[in-house]
Amino acid sequence: MDRSTQINSLFVLFNEEKKFIKDGYYRLRKLNENEIELAYLIAGSCGETIVHPQITVFLEDYQVVATKLIDMHTCPPLFLNRNTDNAQTLNKALDALIDKFVCAIKKNTKAT
Template structure:
């Protein structure tokens, strides 16, 4: 996971923001953060597509869990079995956050 991209996203997002193509959320959770792109559900709910849990370790974070309820079948990945996949999908999500606000490193 690119820590420089993470710091850029962390500095430019807080809470849930309704932007052009969906909802973008960054929130603190116990021991780290959750980063999520959310799509509107049929009942006004917001479904993660995906939601990634990041664990804070010193000055860095690392992805430990990924959940995507908009895929079929639903994705529930953990770092034990799927570390490489979670890393790749985390970088893709960070890029999406950076692109939507036209940020640059």
């Protein structure tokens, strides 16, 4: 399944509201017509949520391009804007985050 199809399928369960599933919070929000943001968040020590990571994605003609990554749980925090040097890193991080969302769907739909 290509990234575009995978991301569209995630909108069935996820939206702009954080949704807690087993180990953390998941959020998927549309920023505008061509951009969405996928985020996995963990609970911080003061009750806040921390992105680990949050990836902004640009959608055009069925192409999915990760344009920005923020991870506030790493030390030091990670801020990446896509360029030729880090494109592969962003692509791998996006694939891993999509997989994390897909696994969360499977966890959420299993009978307990």
